Amino acid sequence: MIDETLLRSYGAVNKHLTKGQxxxxxxxxxxxxxxxxxxxxxxxxxxEDGQExxxxxxxxxxxxxxxxxxxxxxxxxxxxxxxDTQLICLEKYRFLDLLKEHPEISLxxxxxxxxxxxxxxxxxxxxxxxxxxxxxMELLQYLKKEAGETDEYCVNITRQTIANLxxxxxxxxxxxIKGLAKNDQITLRARKIYL
Numbered sequence: 001m002i003d004e005t006l007l008r009s010y011g012a013v014n015k016h017l018t019k020g021q022x023x024x025x026x027x028x029x030x031x032x033x034x035x036x037x038x039x040x041x042x043x044x045x046x047x048e049d050g051q052e053x054x055x056x057x058x059x060x061x062x063x064x065x066x067x068x069x070x071x072x073x074x075x076x077x078x079x080x081x082x083x084d085t086q087l088i089c090l091e092k093y094r095f096l097d098l099l100k101e102h103p104e105i106s107l108x109x110x111x112x113x114x115x116x117x118x119x120x121x122x123x124x125x126x127x128x129x130x131x132x133x134x135x136x137m138e139l140l141q142y143l144k145k146e147a148g149e150t151d152e153y154c155v156n157i158t159r160q161t162i163a164n165l166x167x168x169x170x171x172x173x174x175x176x177i178k179g180l181a182k183n184d185q186i187t188l189r190a191r192k193i194y195l
Contacts, residue, residue, distance in 0.1 A: 001061040002035060002098070002105055004088055010048035010098050012090040017041070024065070027074050035063040039085025043077040044164070055114065056165040057082075057157065066109065071093065092179035115146075123165065132176040135166040137185065140195050155193040 008074045014037070017023060023034065026045060034041075036058055038097060043055040043064060055077045060063040068075045069092050090098070099106045121136070130138075139162060159177065164168040175192060176192040187194040 004035075004037070006102070007035065007088055008088050010090055010094045012088050012094075015087045017085045017087065017088050019081055019083050023081070023087070023193070024075055024080040025078050026076060029074055030065060030069040030072075030092055032089040032091055033063065033069055034065055034079070034087045037058050037086040037088055040082040041085055041087075041159075042080055042082050043079050045077050052164050053167075054161060057161070063109075063112075066113065075171075084177075100108055103149050132166075132168055132172050133180060133185075135168065136162060136173065136176055137180065138188070140186070140193070144195050152187075153195045154193060167168075 015023075017039070021039065023032075038060045040057065040059045044055050045053050046051070046057065056064065065075060065079060067073075099109070106141060119142065122138065140155055143155060143157070147153060157165075159173045160170050160179075162168075163173045166173070168176075177188070178188065181188045
């Protein structure tokens, strides 16, 4: 995360999104760098039938959409607020100036983008040729690891989101999660998943 004071010194401003509001749409050209102060945003696509595919979930302290900003191409997905969200936004050209003048931030950003690419590669591998239980467990274990949790981890995404991330139907996810709980691979308490 880039320090907010530094972002503001380059002219960053706040923006508020309400739950369900779109910040940008697939195909829009990037104008700003976005960083979340609080709340949560998902990047997603919808097919012709209206089925959603989630490309990424982002929360407080995270940025999103940087590949399009850095590569100067249209956003490959929409950005939609999952809950009321407060962002800090910095115009693209000022963001690029910041990166040039602060190479340590550029390196940090490269590490973040590399981790996201790794996640995409893992998810892509797991979606092809594996049964639902394996896909779901791989996703949950990845989320736990990324959260840095060594003890019990509460999965803070919905079953629909799990379905959208793994390419499964929500009904399959619900049934599979019950089976994983029955086999003591996960724990269910008050409809929450614990790993």
